[in-house]
Amino acid sequence: MVVQLVAPRLMLMGGGSVGKLAEVLAQLGLSRPLVVTDPFMVSSGLLDRALAPLRAAGIEAAVFSDTVPDPTDTVIEAGVAVLKAGNFDCLIGFGGGSPMDTAKAMTILAAAPAGTHIRAFKVPAAANLAALPVICVPTTAGTGSEATRFTVITDTERDEKMLIAGLGALPLAAVVDHEFTFGLPARITADTGIDSLTHALEAFVSKRANPVADDYARSAMRLIAPNLRRVWADPKDAAAREAMMRGATLAGLAFSNSSVALVHGMSRPVGAHFHVPHGMSNAMLLPAVTAFGLDAGRARYAEAARVMGVAREDEGDQSACAKLVEELRALNRDLQVPTPAGYGIAADAWNGLLPTMAAQALASGSPANNPRVPTADEIVALYRESYGG
Known part of the structure; x- marks a missing residue:
């Protein structure tokens, strides 16, 4: 290769x-x-x-x-x-x-x-x-x-x-x-941290993954996953801040040499139309999009869960995948990531733009890298699922 x-x-x-x-x-x-x-x-x-x-x-x-x-x-x-x-x-x-x-x-x-x-x-x-x-x-x-x-x-x-x-x-x-990064507000710390975690995870499960990008992605997930809550709780935790910064750069190297996938493809239109910060819009979508791709990328998602420390090394793929999605939902709760509804986006405005956002997501090319490649209708369904009450 x-x-x-x-x-x-x-x-x-x-x-x-x-x-x-x-x-x-x-x-x-x-x-x-x-x-x-x-x-x-x-x-x-x-x-x-x-x-x-x-x-x-x-x-x-x-x-x-x-x-x-x-x-x-x-x-x-x-x-x-x-x-x-x-x-x-x-x-x-x-x-x-x-x-x-x-x-x-x-x-x-x-x-x-x-x-x-x-x-x-x-x-x-x-x-x-x-x-x-x-x-x-x-x-x-x-x-x-x-x-x-x-x-x-x-x-x-x-x-x-x-x-x-x-x-x-x-x-x-x-x-x-x-x-x-020592003086960053908690909100920016959370949003940028989940952005870097998304970079590493998507690079790892991408159809364009390769062994070297995988090494970057694994290292990034090992650094980011245990330290994101630490820097949220204690902004002056120097060791955690250093780990997060190194993880973010490694995640950048990972997706630059592999690719991002469906989360980023769907996230960009949300930012463009509703001015949601990029990391936050990734976080809003990450649990639902990850769950959507599990069957097609089960082995990869399961390994990511083990690398992140949310599943045991000897845990079966199905259980590890379930724990990964559970962790992503818990991370959003713990870091107070709002849903689109909670962010203040009106339901009629959101629903009215779904076909346009789905078309823009597909046109970006990123969804084609996803383990499970969605149709426009499936992207619309994922947007609806992520909207919240």
Whole structure:
């Protein structure tokens, strides 16, 4: 079996590693960065922790801080205008998944002919060209974007979250410092943590799984599953925070070299139409979608349950699978994940968009990777099941 693998050229991990950001740039021969971040990173002072080591090395970075929680085509276009107006040799995506995804999309669009819309690169197109390299510095333990060849951008005209994939979206380097996560609110900790668990689980059960991605996924699940409740209960648990950050990056490597599946395919339309945070929309769907795929992927789901520690090593597949679904439901309860109804989405609005969301989910290609590939009607049924009362 020939396995194609992609990963950043250089990854620096550990507490305080952001202090070596200037050294990372120097190793790569870079010195004129445009930092892509969001307004909170600026106002909170977190950005200063990345800029300080650059200034100390004589690097004055420019900052584009107009990113939004679900990156949009309009923000990407504004960022490209800033990028093209300056004399930059790299981008630094600093923050959660949104700034990192924005930086990736900016460099992809900047390499395209003038007038190109970012939707030209949505899957199944291959976004393999980039104008400048991207260095990612994540501040949450969730998206894994620092290690992946993907970015997700909202098409504002069509109300669609577009999956964009290719080598152009793969960061050149990543600096992964778990100390940024110490001050995260509980809600963000939970949502990003379940996002990373979903990445690992879907990569593991995907039809595009391979032995190397499996190793990443197993390691990620072993780190995330026992530590997610710990960081929810005690935000200052340094060992658990470090494990979650490492798990999130490993989960990113797993799905970047395998794929995500039905949960992500269904989650993106929920985020696009109802502005539910990505990790939360994954969590809303994860138990029902996992149960849907059990018969087709029983051995894989059962092994995942054992790796996560929710089933015994000698436990039979059927029992292990049942315990996995039970654990995912319990995790949502313990981490106070709302249903779509509990989030405040009106039933008529939800039901009225189900055919559109199902079509968009299928068009993304991710559902085709699921152990059990759904029809549009089955996706609609899963949306209804997940809605809640």
